[in-house]
Amino acid sequence: xxxxxxxxHRILYSHVLPSEEGVxxxxxxxxxxxxxxxxxxxxxxxxxxxxxxxxxLSDPETRLARHDCVAYYPPETVEPEADLSFRIVYEDADLLxxxxxxxxxxxxxxPFFRHTLWHLVGSAYAExxxxxxxxxxxxxxxxxxxxxxxxxxxxxNSGAMYKEYLALVYGDFRQIVRARGVLTDxxxxxxxxxxxxxxxxxxxxxxxxxxxxxxxxxxxxxxxTLVRAILHTGRQHQIRATLFSLGFxxxxxxxxxxxxxxxxxxxxxxxxxxxxxxxxxDHQALHSAKIQFPxxxxxxxxxxxxxxxxxxxxxxxx
Numbered sequence: 001x002x003x004x005x006x007x008x009h010r011i012l013y014s015h016v017l018p019s020e021e022g023v024x025x026x027x028x029x030x031x032x033x034x035x036x037x038x039x040x041x042x043x044x045x046x047x048x049x050x051x052x053x054x055x056x057l058s059d060p061e062t063r064l065a066r067h068d069c070v071a072y073y074p075p076e077t078v079e080p081e082a083d084l085s086f087r088i089v090y091e092d093a094d095l096l097x098x099x100x101x102x103x104x105x106x107x108x109x110x111p112f113f114r115h116t117l118w119h120l121v122g123s124a125y126a127e128x129x130x131x132x133x134x135x136x137x138x139x140x141x142x143x144x145x146x147x148x149x150x151x152x153x154x155x156x157n158s159g160a161m162y163k164e165y166l167a168l169v170y171g172d173f174r175q176i177v178r179a180r181g182v183l184t185d186x187x188x189x190x191x192x193x194x195x196x197x198x199x200x201x202x203x204x205x206x207x208x209x210x211x212x213x214x215x216x217x218x219x220x221x222x223x224x225t226l227v228r229a230i231l232h233t234g235r236q237h238q239i240r241a242t243l244f245s246l247g248f249x250x251x252x253x254x255x256x257x258x259x260x261x262x263x264x265x266x267x268x269x270x271x272x273x274x275x276x277x278x279x280x281x282d283h284q285a286l287h288s289a290k291i292q293f294p295x296x297x298x299x300x301x302x303x304x305x306x307x308x309x310x311x312x313x314x315x316x317x318x
Contacts, residue, residue, distance in 0.1 A: 003122065003126060010113040014032060016065065025057060025063075026061065029044075045059075050070065079111055079114060082104050082115040086099065086100045086121070087099040089306070098144060099141055129148060130144050135240075137286070138288065139288070161291060161293040162293065163234070170250075170258070171247065174225075175216070176213070177213070179214060180210070183235055191255060197242040213230040220312065225248070228289075240284070243256070292304075
């Protein structure tokens with residue numbers, strides 16, 4: 001399948017494990033995905049939405065072999081609104097550096113497919129490979145390789161990329177903090193992907209090591225602080241979970257903010273005016289402000305910065 005086909009259709013791929021060899025297509029789908037029950041998957045198969053090893057299948061009793069590639073083509077749906085604007089900061093034959101807005105997924109996920117940076121950039125530039133990733137509500141800079149060779153080289157040398165973020169947090173953050181410790185699953189949370197930071201001196205066994213330098217930039221009345229976060233490791237939710245665990249949640253963060261129930265409410269589109277007032281911003285106030293890395297071919301050190309424009313900073317550009 002070429003890239004134009006990937007852009008034209010959302011496709012969900014999975015591969016049959018050796019332990020699943022011999023299972024029927026219907027049982028495989030029912031066991032792997034909660035999207036439909038058995039009757040629902042029966043209809044999807046009948047509508048021609050399943051392929052195995054790129055061959056359309058219409059018999060739900062087809063038995064699968066180990067390592068078979070199962071592809072599901074879900075029906076088209078109306079996607080939620082997103083901010084589809086983005087800015088190309090730098091471009092050459094190997095790389096793109098992109099400044100993305102704060103309400104745009106990088107990759108297809110959930111209800112988002114065409115309303116993603118992957119689809120928008122791919123439609124304009126052909127297929128790219130993102131080197132660093134940002135949450136949907138995080139704005140700012142990220143790097144994309146324009147071919148697999150450059151992507152592999154940059155990922156092998158990922159430790160050479162320097163990254164700074166700006167975060168607007170609740171509370172009076174006064175001192176420079178070097179937050180070294182571990183991230184673990186937050187077992188007290190109802191939300192499976194939420195994480196918790198533990199400093200080194202009280203860190204439980206296991207977890208992922210993280211290292212973040214947090215520098216207060218300035219106080220933002222009435223009760224917030226703009227903080228610069230310098231990453232020495234790169235883990236999922238590293239900045240958000242660390243600041244939350246230190247008692248300084250990021251403004252506008254539904255998951256790591258003042259009430260995690262807001263995350264569940266936004267997924268069901270049930271946020272109230274009082275909820276919006278508590279959040280203060282429509283998206284989390286986290287911005288990828290600076291990246292620096294050697295060019296994968298020339299070795300030239302490249303530096304890029306993006307101005308931060310949080311509405312609560314009253315138009316100030318930093």
